[in-house]
Amino acid sequence: METKDTICALATPHGMGAIALIRVSGGDTFKIADLIFKPLKSGLLLSEAPTHTIHFGNIVSGDEIIDEVLVNVYRNPHSYTGEDSIEISCHGSYYIQQKIIELLIKQNVRLAKPGEFTMRAFLNNKFDLSQAEAVADLISSNSKYAHDLAMKQMRGGFSNKIKDLRKELLNFASLIELELDFSEEDLEFANRKDLKKLLYRLKTEIKLLLNSFSMGNVLKNGIPVAIIGKPNVGKSTLLNTILQEERAIVSEFPGTTRDSIEDTIIIDGVSFRFIDTAGLRSSDDEIENIGIGRTMEKIKQAKIILFVFDVAHGNIDFIKEILDEYRHLLEDPNKRVILIGNKIDQLIEMPAGFKELVELDTIFISAKRKENINLIADSLIKSVEKFQISNNTIISNARHYEALSKALQSIEDIEEGFIKELPSDLIAIDIRKALHHLGEITGQVTTDEILGNIFGKFCIGK
């Protein structure tokens, strides 16, 4: 743990807001602060400011003023991290945030890794281990809901599952090590078929965990939502209405092309990311049907699908067709589909198939008149809860993901070693690597562990 370097990060969620907060912590905090912050009234340099004080001034880059800001000063050890730190409250434009962080990085401040502030707090004894474990692994999630959820999961199923996996691999390692160190003895070794089966199981389980990362990641980066439906059912209007109504935070993340612009909203601490909204805005006049090209791609990416149809202009056959398509979408158990009957403002009588639509929890709205949009928000939140129930083991931590990926790689190397009939001392190197990577999550690997296992189970002669 290098704690001598100074780190920074945006402490408020990405995107536009009235105010954004940038946190800086580490030994050089005040030295660097003096370089980029010019006090406006007091004339007091931050390096001279007492702890727990607030200072008004400009963030400057040479002669250029970037923003007028307030800076909170915390002196070691009376800060969140226990180190010297400051918090810069700037205006919440995306440009200003980026500019200030760029300035800091130019002064050799490092962008903090996820959870690093909390890790430092832990190391400085600001937290006990259990608090820090829970917080550090989750701090990077940008919504409270995801945060609570992942914390719960980290403490429960996930680490136990890794422990089980490691234990099995340890048994495996013991067999290999036994063969090596006691090859002169008359031992009966486990047959390779069993070992290969075990490897296969390990691989499957690790892959399952790795796949769950996409869900964990989704929780952090926003759950992808697709709005689909036939042309002219009001998809664009609906999108705009949702974005306006649920104004909590609306942001635009500029990408490389216009096409990848996405809109994100946060409802009850969960962020939702609308896929291909640019397409929605521009392509509503085009012929666009479920089952072709772009829509299929959207459906593939989405976790939640808002399936919009025109409830005011269709007979019973039309509704049946809609319901068939709806059932077809439901075949993928990893997705939630919300039926949305739009244009209730144009209804003159009870819509066709009304009873069935109600049974399927169809939400009847008027995007144009902004009626019942709050129901969509409720339904989005409920959908997320359903995900949680069906995915009890979710990885949301990039470090764990990396460790698991490396473990998987090592396991594949082991398998390859068997196929190539490599000597087992070489295979053992890959086994130890796999153990090491899994151990990065649960604790340490020691060779004693392997030996202990050997002696517990086998008859060693000489």
Place this chain on the structure above:
Amino acid sequence: MFNEYDVIVVGAGHAGSEAAAAAANLGSNVLLITMNMANIAQMSCNPAMGGIAKGQIVREIDALGGYSGIVTDRTMIQFRMLNKSKGPAMWSPRAQSDRTLFSIEWRNMLEKTPNLDFWQDMVVGLIVKDNRVLGVHTSMGQEIKAKSVILTNGTFLNGVIHIGTKKFGGGRIGEKASLGLTESLVELGFEALRMKTGTPVRVDGRSLDFSKMTEQKGDDDPKHFSFIDAPRLTNQRSCYITYTNKKVHDTLRLGFDESPMFSGRIEGIGPRYCPSIEDKIDRFADKTGHQLFVEPEGWGTVEYYLNGFSSSLPDHIQFKALRLIPGFENAKIFRPGYAIEYDYFPPVQLKYTLETKLIANLFFAGQINGTTGYEEAAAQGIMAGINAHQITHEIPEFILGRSDAYIGVLIDDLITKGIDEPYRMFTSRAEYRILLRQDNADTRLTPLSNKIGLASDERLANVIAKNNLVAQIKHFIETESVSPIDVNQMLIELGSMPLSQKTKISNLLSRPGISMNDLMKTIIPLNNYISSLGKGLEEIIEEAEILVKYENYIQKEMEIANKMSKLDHIILHHDFDYKNLKSLSFEAREKLTKIKPSTIGQASRISGVSPADISILIVYLGR
């Protein structure tokens, strides 16, 4: 009668002999005190050196300039390279020795060592002042002064021998135990515990029927342990393999009531991996037969050692059961197996130099530290001998890391993790097995040892010459290409994919199942090049082959070793007050206070010290 010595070594077993030789060769005035001059470097148990992981250690001792490898080469009656079918990390030299010659050769070599005196006596106490050792008291009333003292008492401290219900004092059968020394050490504040080990029956070869056993011959192409001085073994003696059976087991069970182990008369802990035959039968009741090795004790003698039949059951039971083993129907025995209990000092009381933390200039080496095996003892001996010399002359200590040598693994394990059974080396104890090969022990250690003045310049010159040749061959293989037409027939014959275009020779060599030998036979320019370098280059060619063939794996381990070694360079001061670092876990505080690790790396290997504790220490030190 005596002048003050630089170093006194107490005990002349494998540890003591290496310690005395190393200190004397470095230039210290050394006195070697033994209870019996006739039993120098006695092989108390089986007449063999080396084996898996142990063979690597002997090679390392030799590379450092110790004697064990040379003595073994000169006195062996059989040589085998174990695990030849596995990767090079596992190749392990093992030799059967002539037990008597081994001891005589050791004594000859010690007698030829300058600066080394001998004294036959029993050390009963230490002269200690202000927590520093100043010499020893002996049973004959001598008081001999020295700047440092190395204790290598083996199994002799309060040794008690058990055979069935019979029990008597002794350090080895027929030899007296060493009394009084443990008590004086405990009085100084050392912790002492009991351990147990055993040895099997010795048999008269004239009474055995070898036709009922499987012969185990030595290698057709016997190698050697020493990197210098290597006489070629032309004639070898065979070992034999036989098995116990249900009848043998049933007979042995009759004596369980009188077993000192099962009745609780032995309190010491025995090794799990070297159990007595009664232990094996008891613990693995469903196994109907156990393998036994019948090992000759020397060139001329008819005495055989029955490896695998270690026992402390009553002699008449041992005898009865023995005769039920195929080939042993008419066996006569020279003496029964026995168990021995002895005092050891938990090695967490030592520093990396094997100097005790409690008393300055006092060193412990060998079985007194709870290890088992000649090789482990000798390794500690040479390291204690070197460091006793260094400390006496105020020269920096000599320490080997876990990625330098098995010896480094051994000592780090002992002083960091402590032990709860006799400690034997295994390759699996080493994190960097593929770096710690028997073939490169000289490359790893001779330069280090030459620097402190132990390994001779001749040894160093050998290493440099060897590595130059290896580099040349490696360069040739890595830069020269071959065409499909030249090698495809060979590749097909060996079941490997034929080439479609030119490729470097090294690419072929890194394929499984393709050896340097295959390539040299097929690729004429390669063969010509190697011939041009000289004759008798088998070991050099093999070394180049290993480096190319396993480069990927060697690289993998090297990376991890480099990463981990960073932690081994962060020093923890001995006075570090862990008790006041409240963010450490309670267990970590206790363990760290007790063991006083000298680096963060060592601290990280203490059981009960978690990665979180280590992070806290690093942060703390970073300030």
